[in-house]
Amino acid sequence: MDTNMKNGATLQSPPLEVVGLTKRFRQGNKQVTALDHVSLRVAEGEFVAVMGASGSGKSTLLHLAAGLTDATEGVVRVAGQDLASMSDKQLTHFRRRRIGLVFQSLNLVPALTAEENVLLPLYAASDRSHRVQLAGELLEQLGLGDRRTHRPGALSGGEQQRVAIARALVTEPAIVLADEPTGSLDSTNGQLICQLMRRLNDEQRRTIVVVTHEPTVAIWADRIVVLKDGQLQSQFESSSFDGPQELAAHYHGLTSTLEQPELVHGGQ
Numbered sequence: 001m002d003t004n005m006k007n008g009a010t011l012q013s014p015p016l017e018v019v020g021l022t023k024r025f026r027q028g029n030k031q032v033t034a035l036d037h038v039s040l041r042v043a044e045g046e047f048v049a050v051m052g053a054s055g056s057g058k059s060t061l062l063h064l065a066a067g068l069t070d071a072t073e074g075v076v077r078v079a080g081q082d083l084a085s086m087s088d089k090q091l092t093h094f095r096r097r098r099i100g101l102v103f104q105s106l107n108l109v110p111a112l113t114a115e116e117n118v119l120l121p122l123y124a125a126s127d128r129s130h131r132v133q134l135a136g137e138l139l140e141q142l143g144l145g146d147r148r149t150h151r152p153g154a155l156s157g158g159e160q161q162r163v164a165i166a167r168a169l170v171t172e173p174a175i176v177l178a179d180e181p182t183g184s185l186d187s188t189n190g191q192l193i194c195q196l197m198r199r200l201n202d203e204q205r206r207t208i209v210v211v212t213h214e215p216t217v218a219i220w221a222d223r224i225v226v227l228k229d230g231q232l233q234s235q236f237e238s239s240s241f242d243g244p245q246e247l248a249a250h251y252h253g254l255t256s257t258l259e260q261p262e263l264v265h266g267g268q
């Protein structure tokens with residue numbers, strides 16, 4: 001049974017729902033449609049990868065979902081809350097509590113330790129001992145228990161990204177939005193981050209949306225959504241593929257069919 005909550009949100013509200021989402025940017029005297037009437041629903045406990053060629057609108061979708069930029073048309077609801085209905089202040093507060101953000105650039109504060117970086121989103125929370133315990137547990141779960149007091153400069157790229165993930169999780173957000181989280185890492189560390197996201201999804205039912213152009217990253221998700229020229233081109237379950245090579249062949253088939261018409265019947 002639905003229990004009424006604020007602004008029409010219900011206990012059954014999905015962590016993320018976008019409807020008819022459109023974003024146009026002005027570039028000089030031209031207008032670019034970065035996102036074109038995209039509708040997407042991400043269920044509780046789902047792990048979704050958003051793929052697409054450069055410029056297909058992946059980051060724009062993620063930024064709109066996080067309320068970092070306004071939609072030109074359409075609706076974004078996070079945990080049932082319409083982001084457009086909030087004032088800037090409410091949105092900042094809501095984002096801080098309900099949305100975990102992880103970016104390619106690590107955005108850690110160099111002067112703070114790993115633990116202090118993880119604690120940043122909880123700066124205003126009252127119960128300090130509880131939050132320090134939570135940050136400690138997260139760092140432990142992410143294999144950083146012995147790195148708590150290190151500053152980012154003394155951590156590897158993979159460790160820094162794990163700190164950024166711990167920071168994104170510390171508020172128990174409705175959804176984690178990750179934009180190319182492995183983009184600055186070598187493939188071994190990139191795969192470790194993927195394994196970590198998979199584990200967080202499997203064991204803690206964390207809802208995750210990850211933007212990536214790499215099949216070796218997307219294959220870890222449950223569902224893969226492909227954008228093309230700002231539109232949702234196709235989506236499929238990653239379990240339909242027997243590993244990243246098969247996904248890569250399908251994905252490149254999809255994109256080359258559309259981007260290089262001479263290869264339409266060109267096989268793999």
Ligand SMILES: Nc1ncnc2c1ncn2[C@@H]1O[C@H](COP(=O)(O)OP(=O)(O)OP(=O)(O)O)[C@@H](O)[C@H]1O
Nearest residue numbers: 025026027032034053054055056057058059060061
């Ligand atoms: N702030 C902006 N101002 C003007 N145009 C923008 C802006 N942000 C994005 N765009 C344009 O919108 C389109 C989609 O960009 P977006 O960054 O969402 O693509 P992407 O799929 O994330 O690409 P990439 O994989 O290269 O990061 C591109 O044509 C881009 O140039």
